[in-house]
Amino acid sequence: MITPAFELSQDPDFLIIIIKIPYARASEFDIYFEGEDFKFYAKPYFLRLTLPGRVVEDGREKASYNTDEGTFTIHLPKEMPGQYFEGLDMLTSLLAPKKLKSTPLVEEIADSAHFSEEEEDDFDWEIEQTPYEETAESALQQKYCYGFGNLHSEVLQRLQEELTEVIDIKDPDRVPVSERRRKRLAAEVAKFDPDHYLADFFEDEAIKHVLKYKPWWIDVHKKKTALNEESCQEHDRQTFVVFSEEEREQLRKFKNKSYLLDKRTRHHVYLGLIDILLAYCYEICVNEGDKNVESAWNVRKLSATLCWLESFTSIHEVLVSFGRRVVCYPLYRHFRLVTRAINDTVMILQLGKGAVLKCLLDIHKIFRENDPSYILNDLFITDYCIWIQKIKSKKLAALAEALQKATLTKSHTGLELEELEAAAMLVQEEENKLKAAGSVSKQQLPSSESETSDSEDSSSTSSSETEASDSEEQESSTSEDGKINSLQDTLQEERTAPLIDCNGLRQDTNTSVFEVSDEKAKVSLQSTSVPGKLIKELEKQMHTAIRLSEQPEGLATASCAVSQQQENSASEPDGPSKDAVGKGNFLEVSSKKNPFLFLCSTNGDED
Structure with missing residues (x-):
């Protein structure tokens, strides 16, 4: 069966589903809906959705078919008129079947002190035993995980040749997180170039130019802020982020799946999301929204999550890492670009998961069109695109608030940026004083220039x-x-x-x-x-x-x-x-x- 292209919209009374089924027989189709379940079948197309709200069959439902466009438009009455359904753009999550209840795999049991003698008698004393054998030292080497939620391991070992152009860490399957961080910090210190940094600090015309660029989320954020001040309810119903047809097609291609993440792992995932968005915002700003051959390099190089498979524990660690990498690696190495990327990331998170998903889809496209970088889609970006559709918007709002309160200064980078700038300013002041003294002496010279020159000539x-x-x-x-x-x-x-x-x-x-x-x-x-x-x-x-x-x-x-x-x-x-x-x-x-x-x-x- 073929999953057709579809999109959802709503008004106060109806949920509207548009399904594209070209070359299908309009006379032979089946529609079933009840509660949150929706099924559609028209050979060879089949679509099953889990709706974000409940619908009812009360006689007001209707469907129409446009033969020129090959689209079915179905109106389903809402169970509660006026209810607002969230997440209609999260097409991947809508494709998921209805969640089935299952018994927990791990059950909490009572404390061992309350065990009775009968329970102890249940122990199988005849269990089969195997003699102890010493294992070779090489077999005891621990395998370390990486990727989205640290769900991957032993994947990169067979891709070492291609990984040299994608990530900076070698043999990540056997390098723990602490060692990755130590090597990353050492590599950043070795790469830092004071001359390049000071050149961008003083000759900042290009920096000022790119900082004037306004990406799409700035206007959307202003519109949302204005509506939020007028009416909170109107703000909730407003759709600020619109996906293109190409983005919708990509969402339909993703295979929906569930992620079992504990609290600590979810914390790492949220921080990794901030790190990736910071690198993306820098890339959009310096290239003014245009993609080029360096776009994939910029995003993966500035994100320690992608380049070093880093797992952060706090927002401050994310900001310090990003700030250090901005002044060490890309073409434009100015601290104002760091501040700009942080502000842009806050705006994206405040716009909700629709804006975050749109940015992740753009990153997915950048990596998909770059030959070695597609590995990062398999390790991180695809999972982020699926996972972000299922989280609650209030989580992103809290994350944006925490990021907005976090501070990052030049001293936090540990690269002595302030000392370099102060020394360079002193040198510049001395040069200006010497130039000023020279100009003053030249102005005083004409009064006695003729006599002095005559005497010098005669002597x-x-x-x-x-x-x-x-x-x-x-x-x-x-x-x-x-x-x-x-x-x-x-x-x-x-x-x-x-x-x-x-x-x-x-x-x-x-x-x-x-x-x-x-x-x-x-x-x-x-x-x-x-x-x-x-x-x-x-x-x-x-x-x-x-x-x-x-x-x-x-x-x-x-x-x-x-x-x-x-x-x-x-x-x-x-x-x-x-x-x-x-x-x-x-x-x-x-x-x-x-x-x-x-x-x-x-x-x-x-x-």
């Missing part, structure tokens, strides 16, 4: 000229007769050459005047620009240049031949006349490297 020029003059002295000592370069080159070099400051030649920073000191007189040499006509005249009168003879003191101790015609040169402001040039008003100093030609004045003025 550097003098030092370079000193070295040049020393080298010239050495070269002139080896060869007194140097070649006389052209007068044009000499005059051009006179304009551009640095000033000399050695042995009587010094530079005045305020004027461009050279002073040549002698034992008897001082002659000021003024660097002037020579007109073009004068250059031509100088070329013709090269024979009038006076060659300086080298002295032991160097070039600077040489005396200048001064023209006797001071009055003529003083009376001509535009420069010396041709006669003055011809009479030796110019002094030529030549060496092998640099010839210098100075225009000498004998006016006797001093600076």
Whole structure:
């Protein structure tokens, strides 16, 4: 028989069941309902439901068939009109047959002190005995459980090759929970990268962007909160979470089963649910609701329940584990993402088991489409999807309240996040102070920049000229007769050459005047620009240049031949006349490297 697709809805008086049976004979069908039982048969389809409330047969029931869509729509009267049936979206739990009462497997008996002698006589003294045999040490190794409610064992041993890409614990069948936790904490410490964390802490533009994303449960939670403030009864009747057809089909594919969980195991299951939802909320936030190839990795890596088969004992342990893994493994490692995931998980739990189931179905799809991760569906997610449909909503409400009251700080992670941030802030402040000091000094510099730069240029020029003059002295000592370069080159070099400051030649920073000191007189040499006509005249009168003879003191101790015609040169402001040039008003100093030609004045003025 084929289980058809179906969905349930309600109004105050009727429970409405819609059954899709394409290619079936509408004339051949059977319907049976009584109390909470409902059966439908139309070859080859068969559907049996356990309804969340009681219905009656009172003549108001009706059914209709749509041949175009191939759907049966059945209206069943409620036994108590106006009653609200919960869990109509929990299709897997509705498929379960009616629960049969059975005798308990374990019966509590009286204390042994009250045993009578007759009861002791009932002991079988002829019981068969077997001799004691020592068992090999390898056979005494304990097998440890894992998965949903710790219901699985020796499953992963044969899947070790595929498990390397799914879980981080090796050989989980022989590793106890305490050892798993110790290894997990050590792996997280080894993986933590302070540079990556601080980079996301300071350069958080991408973090701020993803935090602006609003998943579907935020708007639904606001709507529910608004209705809850207006009327509690209206809130109870409102359907906030709507499942897609793909999700409904997946719910129908699940095989319904019951879970016998003790109180301690149920506690582990609830905490594991929080851990998985936290990882899922982080994935939805950072990818803004879009799935990619890293989605399965994000969910399983951030959940220690999935990645390390961890069994938590408190909500605080869950939050600490999640916070540590967020700042150690994914691309975005910011603590605000941890806080955001916690708030989102609280909203989902407050919306009830419909919202939780919708998230679990999405996780199931993510793992189903990722090749190695399907194992996690078999171990955890499928069982969670079936189990969540049967629990009471008030349990999730209490869980949401406990999670909302729990606190998580950066110090709880044990990774010294606050110390790292404080040290980085100090370094940043020092850098800002240095930058500020540099900008202030640059603003003060323009007031004296011209004078300082001039003095620095003159000092550097003098030092370079000193070295040049020393080298010239050495070269002139080896060869007194140097070649006389052209007068044009000499005059051009006179304009551009640095000033000399050695042995009587010094530079005045305020004027461009050279002073040549002698034992008897001082002659000021003024660097002037020579007109073009004068250059031509100088070329013709090269024979009038006076060659300086080298002295032991160097070039600077040489005396200048001064023209006797001071009055003529003083009376001509535009420069010396041709006669003055011809009479030796110019002094030529030549060496092998640099010839210098100075225009000498004998006016006797001093600076």
